[in-house]
Amino acid sequence: xxxxxxxxxxxxxxxxxxxxxxxxxxxxxxxxxxxxxxxxxxxxxxxxxxxxxxxxxxxxxxxxxxxxxxxxxxxxxxxxxxxxxxxxxxxxxxxxxxxxxxxxxxxxxxxxxxxxxxxxxxxxxxxxxxxxxxxxxxxxxxxxxxxxxxxxxxxxxxxxxxxxxxxxxxxxxxxxxxxxxxxxxxxxxxxxxxxxxxxxxxxxxxxxxxxxxxxxxxxxxxxxxxxxxxxxxxxxxxxxxxxxxxxxxxxxxxxxxxxxxxx
Amino acid sequence: xxxxxxxxxxxxxxxxxxxxxxxxxxxxxxxxxxxxxxxxxxxxxxxxxxxxxxxxxxxxxxxxxxxxxxxxxxxxxxxxxxxxxxxxxxxxxxxxxxxxxxxxxxxxxxxxxxxxxxxxxxxxxxxxxxxxxxxxxxxxxxxxxxxxxxxxxxxxxxxxxxxxxxxxxxxxxxxxxxxxxxxxxxxxxxxxxxxxxxxxxxxxxxxxxxxxxxxxxxxxxxxxxxxxxxxxxxxxxxxxxxxxxxxxxxxxxxxxxxxxxxxxxxxxxxxxxxxxxxxxxxxxxxxxxxxxxxxxxxxxxxxxxxxxxxxxxxxxxxxxxxxxxxxxxxxxxxxxxxxxxxxxxxxxxxxxxxxxxxxxxxxxxxxxxxxxxxxxxxxxxxxxxxxxxxxxxxxxxxxxxxxxxxxxxxxxxxxxxxxxxxxxxxxxxxxxxxxxxxxxxxxxxxxxxxxxxxxxxxxxxxxxxxxxxxxxxxxxxxxxxxxxxxxxxxxxxxxxxxxxxxxxxxxxxxxxxxxxxxxxxxxxxxxxxxxxxxxxxxxxxxxxxxxxxxxxxxxxxxxxxxxxxxxxxx
Numbered sequence: 001x002x003x004x005x006x007x008x009x010x011x012x013x014x015x016x017x018x019x020x021x022x023x024x025x026x027x028x029x030x031x032x033x034x035x036x037x038x039x040x041x042x043x044x045x046x047x048x049x050x051x052x053x054x055x056x057x058x059x060x061x062x063x064x065x066x067x068x069x070x071x072x073x074x075x076x077x078x079x080x081x082x083x084x085x086x087x088x089x090x091x092x093x094x095x096x097x098x099x100x101x102x103x104x105x106x107x108x109x110x111x112x113x114x115x116x117x118x119x120x121x122x123x124x125x126x127x128x129x130x131x132x133x134x135x136x137x138x139x140x141x142x143x144x145x146x147x148x149x150x151x152x153x154x155x156x157x158x159x160x161x162x163x164x165x166x167x168x169x170x171x172x173x174x175x176x177x178x179x180x181x182x183x184x185x186x187x188x189x190x191x192x193x194x195x196x197x198x199x200x201x202x203x204x205x206x207x208x209x210x211x212x213x214x215x216x217x218x219x220x221x222x223x224x225x226x227x228x229x230x231x232x233x234x235x236x237x238x239x240x241x242x243x244x245x246x247x248x249x250x251x252x253x254x255x256x257x258x259x260x261x262x263x
Numbered sequence: 264x265x266x267x268x269x270x271x272x273x274x275x276x277x278x279x280x281x282x283x284x285x286x287x288x289x290x291x292x293x294x295x296x297x298x299x300x301x302x303x304x305x306x307x308x309x310x311x312x313x314x315x316x317x318x319x320x321x322x323x324x325x326x327x328x329x330x331x332x333x334x335x336x337x338x339x340x341x342x343x344x345x346x347x348x349x350x351x352x353x354x355x356x357x358x359x360x361x362x363x364x365x366x367x368x369x370x371x372x373x374x375x376x377x378x379x380x381x382x383x384x385x386x387x388x389x390x391x392x393x394x395x396x397x398x399x400x401x402x403x404x405x406x407x408x409x410x411x412x413x414x415x416x417x418x419x420x421x422x423x424x425x426x427x428x429x430x431x432x433x434x435x436x437x438x439x440x441x442x443x444x445x446x447x448x449x450x451x452x453x454x455x456x457x458x459x460x461x462x463x464x465x466x467x468x469x470x471x472x473x474x475x476x477x478x479x480x481x482x483x484x485x486x487x488x489x490x491x492x493x494x495x496x497x498x499x500x501x502x503x504x505x506x507x508x509x510x511x512x513x514x515x516x517x518x519x520x521x522x523x524x525x526x527x528x529x530x531x532x533x534x535x536x537x538x539x540x541x542x543x544x545x546x547x548x549x550x551x552x553x554x555x556x557x558x559x560x561x562x563x564x565x566x567x568x569x570x571x572x573x574x575x576x577x578x579x580x581x582x583x584x585x586x587x588x589x590x591x592x593x594x595x596x597x598x599x600x601x602x603x604x605x606x607x608x609x610x611x612x613x614x615x616x617x618x619x620x621x622x623x624x625x626x627x628x629x630x631x632x633x634x635x636x637x638x639x640x641x642x643x644x645x646x647x648x649x650x651x652x653x654x655x656x657x658x659x660x661x662x663x664x665x666x667x668x669x670x671x672x673x674x675x676x677x678x679x680x681x682x683x684x685x686x687x688x689x690x691x692x693x694x695x696x697x698x699x700x701x702x703x704x705x706x707x708x709x710x711x712x713x714x715x716x717x718x719x720x721x722x723x724x725x726x727x728x729x730x731x732x733x734x735x736x737x738x739x740x741x742x743x744x745x746x747x748x749x750x751x752x753x754x755x756x757x758x759x760x761x762x763x764x765x766x767x768x769x770x771x772x773x774x775x776x777x778x779x780x781x782x783x784x785x786x787x788x789x790x791x792x793x794x795x796x797x798x799x800x801x802x803x804x805x806x807x808x809x810x811x812x813x814x815x816x817x818x819x820x821x822x823x824x825x826x827x828x829x830x831x832x833x
Contacts, residue, residue: 063620
């Protein structure tokens with residue numbers, strides 16, 4: 001992969017970059033909360049670049065185990081060979097260790113990060129005979145998740161939550177979202193405005209059967225289609241309405257919303 | 264599938280406008296396109312005249328804006344007496360105001376129309392719009408016909424539900440003098456005072472109507488059962504069927520045995536929590552399992568596979584199962600490792616797959632669905648009644664849970680006094696959810712009251728004894744209206760919360776769901792207490808909510824210290 005020379009684009013909507021930087025300097029773990037597609041991962045990538053540290057990303061899923069994070073012995077031919085997991089690599093190299101969608105992981109896997117999140121800032125690898133690794137200054141632990149429903153808040157253990165500084169991201173305000181779409185895709189601002197209007201309308205549909213609403217990511221996708229020559233309405237259907245739901249009736253309703261703003 | 268969208272004439276139906284209308288209104292509303300002269304709304308449905316798409320969309324946007332901006336709140340509507348033209352000006356001002364807040368953008372055509380109609384600063388509140396609309400000194404145009412109008416009687420009929428709307432019809436009279444401005448109307452409050460109780464939700468008449476006993480005449484009042492029992496001969500009271508459940512099992516003479524399911528055989532006595540004295544009333548409630556009556560109806564609904572709900576539930580509550588041997592995993596698979604060593608020793612090519620993986624895909628969940636079949640659930644709703652919605656949620660849940668491989672049971676219940684709490688089995692943990700079970704469910708006629716505490720205690724007992732899984736849940740589907748003879752208000756709320764807590768302390772998670780319930784949300788919040796609960800507006804919403812709710816409930820049950828010593832209540 002060619003080296004990234006430019007910071008990944010991220011437009012702060014409040015003081016989130018400042019909080020992130022201060023927390024990183026202070027050696028605190030960070031929790032980034034926000035709805036799907038609002039830019040959590042982009043934000044972390046942006047900050048890692050700005051702070052000049054490598055980023056180790058793990059997308060969490062239910063089958064992830066502590067050894068997936070720390071590392072494991074593999075039998076290869078005649079010998080056993082230890083292989084560092086991403087967490088161990090991040091600790092050795094002093095980078096940002098980023099657990100994406102952390103609630104998807106099982107709690108016992110998450111507990112592996114606990115010793116790194118308090119004053120100890122160290123990890124013990126039992127399978128290497130209790131090897132102790134101390135985290136260097138550049139190391140930071142970042143997790144992201146989508147609170148979604150309120151009751152999901154209970155999904156992250158309190159003992160894990162309290163070790164973190166929380167940064168809450170929402171969808172950007174309309175002007176910022178327009179700027180983001182224009183920057184990412186190069187469509188004219190009026191096109192971006194129309195898509196933002198669509199998103200604002202769809203985001204009011206909390207009780208409608210949609211599990212998620214139109215995110216900044218879907219708007220960017222729609223605008224990319226437009227920048228390659230698709231009509232805005234067709235782009236909106238393909239990138240916004242169709243991905244949000246499989247329900248034919250809901251989809252017709254979404255298309256109706258698109259139509260009012262895009263034609 | 265991506266639908267091809269053409270610019271030409273479309274066959275959009277009212278349902279496809281509903282989402283747009285909801286986006287405009289900021290709440291769920293439906294749309295009815297049909298034979299009306301001017302668009303209007305009763306806050307649930309927006310009625311628009313049939314016409315070209317542009318005018319339909321504009322009417323929906325304008326009416327939705329009125330809902331969104333609170334222009335149709337009862338307090339405003341009652342002040343809105345006046346001529347059509349005054350209403351017209353109010354509509355325009357409020358639509359302008361709604362879109363000026365930036366909460367949502369107006370559709371394109373409407374946006375240009377609004378700019379041409381109104382150039383000045385928008386009003387700051389509904390009250391201000393009302394004042395401006397009433398003043399003849401300001402030159403304010405009326406809203407164009409395409410925006411529709413406000414029909415006070417429709418809004419009032421909606422709000423009052425049942426109280427004669429005729430008394431306020433004069434409010435809409437077109438001949439009212441226009442000089443009445445809000446300040447002056449304030450000098451004539453009796454009208455409003457008359458209606459205020461209806462809006463505040465404190466209307467005693469409405470409460471009374473809801474709570475009216477059904478089928479209880481003086482002679483069969485629950486107290487009558489108190490002295491000599493309900494004609495059941497109690498032979499002996501056996502000890503609790505298991506430690507910690509604190510249930511007294513009452514066996515009847517053989518002729519009166521009810522049901523065949525061993526777990527539900529006989530009547531059971533349960534305590535009830537009296538928060539006034541801070542003690543349990545021992546053996547206070549009698550729960551009887553009524554055998555399913557012979558089917559007299561063959562009616563039920565065809566069971567449709569609810570793929571979405573299945574998918575959601577399939578993610579939930581999985582236990583670890585080992586898989587292997589695989590090439591890369593957490594642990595050695597010992598058999599494969601031995602084979603590997605042997606192959607190497609005899610100089611054959613060893614099989615590298617010597618690891619085991621742990622995957623979470625074994626089911627370990629048992630769910631008891633407890634369905635409130637009391638008379639209060641027969642309250643009518645837009646789509647039928649609270650009962651039909653509740654029944655629908657229960658049927659969907661049970662079918663989907665059974666399909667993904669969980670243990671699940673479904674019981675309906677209602678009560679007529681503390682000695683007469685009836686459980687109606689639809690499906691026990693061990694029985695399959697057949698069409699016959701569906702018919703049993705459809706045959707339940709809601710009646711009587713809701714003694715929730717005892718029902719929950721019995722459900723917890725059935726779950727503890729019948730589920731047989733490490734993780735267990737009780738899902739109470741109820742309108743959240745706990746009421747029975749000598750069981751109401753804070754007494755009922757405390758007992759219900761207590762019963763839920765007891766279940767959680769036994770390691771059984773509790774989830775409370777109400778669907779299309781007319782019960783006040785604050786009452787429900789008090790009733791369900793700390794237990795995970797949700798108010799759904801219709802049965803199909805369950806798929807969105809089920810996983811976080813079940814997870815939270817299971818976690819709560821897992822985190823709560825188990826209470827093995829419940830002797831306190833006996």
